[in-house]
Amino acid sequence: MPARLTGFLLLLVTAIGWALNWPAMKILLREWPPLFSRGVAGVAAAILLGVIATSVGENIRVPREWMPRLLLASATNVFAWMGFSTLSMKWLSVSEGALLVYTMPIWSMLLAWPIAKRKPSTAGFGALALGLAGVVVLLSAHGFDFDSDKFAGIAFALSAAVLFALGTVITHTPMPIPPISLVAWQVGIGCMPMVLLGWFIEHPSFSALHADGWAVLIYMSLVPMAVCYLAWFATLRRLPADIASIGMLLVPIMGIVAAALSLGEPLGMREAVDAFGCRHRDASKTSGIKLKSGGNIYTRP
Structure with missing residues (x-):
């Protein structure tokens, strides 16, 4: 099979696996607390x-x-990204959480301007305006009348996006660590504090996890965090980084559709408008940051 076609198939596997992780998290949160799970x-x-x-x-x-550098990348690209995005699912629907979290290209572009001296192009400013308009559309469903729970969910989702973008801008130089080992270290270092905090703060009950919860937990461990990362690095060896990153913008769109089909969440004009804006926010083009198989984890489930 030609390398390019293989790359697209691997990219599709990665996007589907990460997209299905969003409704999977929602199911798991019914039985286990977010950080610990x-x-x-x-x-x-x-x-x-x-x-x-x-x-x-x-x-x-x-x-x-x-x-x-490894500790910083683990804190921003794993602990903040995974932990805060999962916490946001306690109060937000999958469509709201996924689309807010995937605003990270907006913040990457804004942070790269003062930190990395990369001024956005005209197209970049257009993408910024479109992305912010999508956020406004998403948040205006109830006339900006948020209760404390809704506000907490929005704050965690946007914090995950901003901190991930900050980590991407600050630590964009690749580290001299083999790709699979790098992912293992970052995921392990970033997730261990979640286990400890969850154990002492959330007090999880193992008896509360039923068959569907165990199935989701096994899926999250094997597919989004293991198989998909192996497929992602294999994709980067076969496709240009900008094409691969554009393909990853399918993740929130497919995640919203999967949540509508599996959880019965709404899928209307508001979600469609913001998803359309999400497709036009590409971090690798607007911020000038390239994805490299030997670098940090630049795209997360």
Whole structure:
């Protein structure tokens, strides 16, 4: 099979796996608290990825001088991104949470201007305006009349997007760590605090997790955090980074559709308008940040 076609198939596998993770999180939150559930899935995936990295001959050792960079990337691109986005699902629908979280290209472009001295182009300003308009459309469903719970969900979703964008801008230089090992370290370091915080703050009950909850937990560990990352790095070896990143903009769209079909969440004009705007917010073009298989985790489920 030609490398380009293989890359598109792997990209599709990645997008579908990450998209289905959004309604899966909503199901799991019915039985387990957000931080603990996402942390357990992440730590399990990190162990699996570490075993895979070792089996394919990667060197999993992290040079001492790169440890601060690894910790920063894990904090912004995993702990904040995964933890805050999962917390937002307690108060938001999948469509609201996914579309707000995937505003990170907007914040990447804005933060890259003062930090990396990358002034947006005319097209970039147009994409910024379109993206912000989509956020306004999404949040105006109830006339901007938010209760405290709704506001907390919006705050966590936007915090996940902004912190992920900040981490992308600050740590965009690739680290000299093999790709699978890098993902294993970042996911493990970023998710372990979720497990500890969840255990002491959320007080999870193992007996509360039923068959469907266990199925979702296993799916989150194996597919979005393990299989999809392996497929993602394989995609980057076969397709240009800008094409791969554009393909990832399918994730919130497919996640909204999956939530409508599986959870009965609304799928109307408001979600469609904002999803259309989401397709035009491409971080790799507006902020000048390139995706590299040896760099940080730049796109997350």
